[in-house]
Amino acid sequence: MTFENLNIIEPICLALKDKGYTVPSPIQEKSIPFILEGKDVFGCAQTGTGKTASFAVPILQMFHANQLIKKTFGIKALVLAPTRELAIQIGESFSDYGKNLNIKHTVIFGGVSQFHQVKALDRGVDIVIATPGRLIDLMNQGIIKLHAVNFFVLDEVDRMLDMGFIRDIQRIITKLPFKRQTIFFSATVPPEIKKLADSLLNNPVSVQVAAISAPAETVKQSVYYVEKQDKKDMLKFVLEKENINHALVFTRTKHGADKLVKDLVKAGITAEAIHGNKSQNARQRALECFKNRTIRLLVATDIASRGIDVDKLTHVINYELPEVAETYIHRIGRTGRAGAGGMAISFCASDEKAYFKDILKLLGKNMDVMEGPVFGNSRKLDLDSSSRRTPRVPRTSNNNPKKRFSTRKRT
Numbered sequence: 001m002t003f004e005n006l007n008i009i010e011p012i013c014l015a016l017k018d019k020g021y022t023v024p025s026p027i028q029e030k031s032i033p034f035i036l037e038g039k040d041v042f043g044c045a046q047t048g049t050g051k052t053a054s055f056a057v058p059i060l061q062m063f064h065a066n067q068l069i070k071k072t073f074g075i076k077a078l079v080l081a082p083t084r085e086l087a088i089q090i091g092e093s094f095s096d097y098g099k100n101l102n103i104k105h106t107v108i109f110g111g112v113s114q115f116h117q118v119k120a121l122d123r124g125v126d127i128v129i130a131t132p133g134r135l136i137d138l139m140n141q142g143i144i145k146l147h148a149v150n151f152f153v154l155d156e157v158d159r160m161l162d163m164g165f166i167r168d169i170q171r172i173i174t175k176l177p178f179k180r181q182t183i184f185f186s187a188t189v190p191p192e193i194k195k196l197a198d199s200l201l202n203n204p205v206s207v208q209v210a211a212i213s214a215p216a217e218t219v220k221q222s223v224y225y226v227e228k229q230d231k232k233d234m235l236k237f238v239l240e241k242e243n244i245n246h247a248l249v250f251t252r253t254k255h256g257a258d259k260l261v262k263d264l265v266k267a268g269i270t271a272e273a274i275h276g277n278k279s280q281n282a283r284q285r286a287l288e289c290f291k292n293r294t295i296r297l298l299v300a301t302d303i304a305s306r307g308i309d310v311d312k313l314t315h316v317i318n319y320e321l322p323e324v325a326e327t328y329i330h331r332i333g334r335t336g337r338a339g340a341g342g343m344a345i346s347f348c349a350s351d352e353k354a355y356f357k358d359i360l361k362l363l364g365k366n367m368d369v370m371e372g373p374v375f376g377n378s379r380k381l382d383l384d385s386s387s388r389r390t391p392r393v394p395r396t397s398n399n400n401p402k403k404r405f406s407t408r409k410r411t
Helices: 010-018 026-036 051-065 067-071 084-097 115-123 132-140 157-162 166-174 191-200 228-241 254-266 280-291 325-332 350-363
Strands: 041-044 077-080 105-108 127-130 151-154 181-186 205-208 219-225 247-250 271-274 297-300 315-318 342-348
Touching: 010 051, 010 084, 026 041, 026 051, 026 181, 026 205, 041 051, 051 077, 051 084, 051 151, 051 181, 077 166, 084 105, 084 127, 084 280, 105 115, 105 132, 115 132, 127 132, 132 166, 157 166, 157 181, 157 191, 166 191, 181 191, 228 254, 228 342, 254 271, 254 297, 271 280, 280 297, 315 325, 325 342, 325 350, 342 350
Parallel strands: 041 181, 041 205, 077 127, 077 151, 105 127, 151 181, 219 342, 247 297, 247 315, 271 297, 315 342
Antiparallel strands: none
């Protein structure tokens, strides 16, 4: 199967070949024909399977072929994404796939001045890729109107609901034309996602190409048992042992990301952090430095777990395990993309055993346990006993040699 077999027009096929895409991924192969037929699509596929091209390619083709759509004044296609990083990434994909077509698009998101975004809108665009918050802000100002939208795409819907965008999405939907084509993509399908899809889609075609919440088969997964205070030394060991020159490293907190970067730079390892407290310019600069390999490590919180697309990223390191098992899937989905190989290395401390057991339960299989140096406080963890608490021993004068502090007033 090739893109030509999917009846994709030559200008787009040439652009895809320039990107190195010759064979459509399963989600693309199944989704594109239905979208080209004008059907609503409910798509479920794990991260890294090529969902963006699944909707961007047919939308660009339908724009190019339909003179009536091209002549209509206003925004003709709206793509909603949960994060700024993902919106920018989708915008880059539209640029890449549509470079041989005369179709204008722009990306709008919060965290930066709206000046340049408004200027782009004033010049006239066909496609808008947006995060919900900034879109509603510009709608309230009367700058954006959605009356002419023919194509509406919701990407990474489960992530948008996790981030609390459900009311924003509902407000946006009320401003869309009733007659439109809606494309709905999610990596997971909990009940609230299914309910939203049922309210939005008209007789949709369901497309699913992989088990829900399953990692890419090409990603090799392993774990090191190491206590929290020794993780920094273990990271240095793993980088040297595996000869890792380029890796995405995940922490749970913004403070943890900043602290780790500070320690890495002090050790002579180039690294930058990306998280919600960083300005948009700082986040984009860090991401660009990582993509062009100016820095060795990008340390990220989960805000980036679905918003980073780096060609040929070979390693993802879970410096701290996520509290939600599904988040682990999205993290490691940054590698092993589009059929490529990748490695996901995790560090598990004693206080993360419950998280690790949840991940193994979700995966339905065990993970390779790697041997590393035993630091002062690290040891092998007994996962079978992780749910058993050690009874608390009362503090008494016999088992506490230190003199107890008394609050009694001296007389």
